Amino acid sequence: DxxxxxxxxxxxxxxxxxxxxxxxxxxxxxxxxxxxxxxxxFLKIMFSYNNKELIINExxxxxxxxxxxxxxxxxxxxNSLELGDSxxxxxxxxxxxxGLGSYGYTFGSGTRLTVV
Amino acid sequence: AQSVTQLGSHVSVSEGALVLLRCNYSSSVPPYLxxxxxxxxxxxxxxxxxxxxxxxVKGINGFEAEFKKxxxxxxxxxxxxxxxxxxxxFCAVKNGGATNKLIFGTGTLLAVQP
Numbered sequence: 001d002x003x004x005x006x007x008x009x010x011x012x013x014x015x016x017x018x019x020x021x022x023x024x025x026x027x028x029x030x031x032x033x034x035x036x037x038x039x040x041x042f043l044k045i046m047f048s049y050n051n052k053e054l055i056i057n058e059x060x061x062x063x064x065x066x067x068x069x070x071x072x073x074x075x076x077x078x079n080s081l082e083l084g085d086s087x088x089x090x091x092x093x094x095x096x097x098x099g100l101g102s103y104g105y106t107f108g109s110g111t112r113l114t115v116v
Numbered sequence: 117a118q119s120v121t122q123l124g125s126h127v128s129v130s131e132g133a134l135v136l137l138r139c140n141y142s143s144s145v146p147p148y149l150x151x152x153x154x155x156x157x158x159x160x161x162x163x164x165x166x167x168x169x170x171x172x173v174k175g176i177n178g179f180e181a182e183f184k185k186x187x188x189x190x191x192x193x194x195x196x197x198x199x200x201x202x203x204x205x206f207c208a209v210k211n212g213g214a215t216n217k218l219i220f221g222t223g224t225l226l227a228v229q230p
Contacts, residue, residue: 004159040202043160043220056217090159098166099210099218104150107159 003027004108006091012114013081021076021111023091031055031097032074033105034066037088049074050097081115088112118143120209120221128196128227135194137224139181139207149190150208151181160206166190173199177201194226202228 004025013019013101025032033056034046048056049068063079091108095101123138141147148167152160164175171183181192190209195200207221 026198041154041225043206045217048217058217090162100148104161104162104165105218107152107161109159111158 003106004091004093006108006111009015009109012116015083015115016083016103017081018077018079019081021089023074023108025072025093025106027093027106029093030071031094031099032068032071033092034074034076035090035092037090037110043090044086055097068108083115086115088114090100118147118209118211118219120207120219121134122207122221122224124224125222126225126227128229129197130229131197131199133197135197135226137192137205137226138186139190139192139221141190141209142210143209145211147209147211149183151175152206152208154204154206163192195227199228199230202226
């Protein structure tokens, strides 16, 4: 069973389109995250939800909107896609908001977004 | 503000060699430290973490890292490199508290030559 699963794995789309990435975790964790990994492999947090409540909201364009319908799901919607949005987006979860549980943060396998 | 510096973006070793991947952090309070590994086209996997207690932390496959407060370091040691260890390695730091973020270094790409 996949612990943190993201769909789709690859996403190629044109500039200006709106797209969504979905994430689900079956670990029973309370906290979920979105990270962006750029072309130089640098990872930066974008958002975090704890029990469906937004707790971290980094300086991210408001074209990016996370939604957590329940604590097992965290989706990322991106409006008006730009070339610079091309990156790998990772979903992650942790037992609680401290991230200090036995397994730390558990990451999904990523969604490679290419904007053309 | 917290930050992580990983010296050496690329490290190349021969199979069987000892590997030291360097990580230095900046934190105003005692940190929690992590090492993650990313294999090609995969997500990140936790190798080991330091929260409190023993400063020498052991992970899977003999990997270990030592927290040295005086040097603000958390270097990762791979005792004997295997081809399968070729991957990107990320060091990360966070402070305590419910909403503090996990801050990643820029990663070190390890290549293992036969």
